[in-house]
Amino acid sequence: MKVGDVMTTPVITVDESESIENVAKLMKEYNIGTVVITKEGKISGIVTDRDIVIRAVANGIDPKSTIKNIMTRNVVYGSEKMDILEACELMGKNKIRRLPIVSEDKSVVGMLSIADVAQYIRYLSCWVLDEIAKSRKKEIARGRPSY
DSSP: BBBBGBBSSSOOOTTTBBBHHHHHHHHHHHHSSSSEETTTTTTEEEEEHHHHHIIGGGOOOOOTTGGTTTTSSSSEEEEEEHHHHHHHHHHHHHSSSSSEOOTTTTTTEEEEEEHHHHHHHHHHHHHHHHHHHHHHHHHHHOOOOOO
């Protein structure tokens, strides 16, 4: 299955000129922990609620400062055409829980989170168990159950 089939959309994005305070307010309003930062519509950074606390609040940075001052710049991102397992490997290798998903022109189109992956695994597990149960019923109906 492809990332585009399970990613969360839409994604909250803000321009890198936005204030730290306004980004925090967006996080509260939408009940999210990550905001993608853009410049001219293309991904330029990412910031988490933890980044705001550790990089801004704990260091006494003015909340009116721009989010650009505390964002992570070298963003690891994926493609909606990636296989989910490939995306999981990327997330594991980089120790990240949320992977921004971009189109070919680097516009943000979604976010793949650990929760999205877990939901997919749950779906896949249920599907596999259902297929096993169907096969088992056929064996029993034919009088040849295998153990």
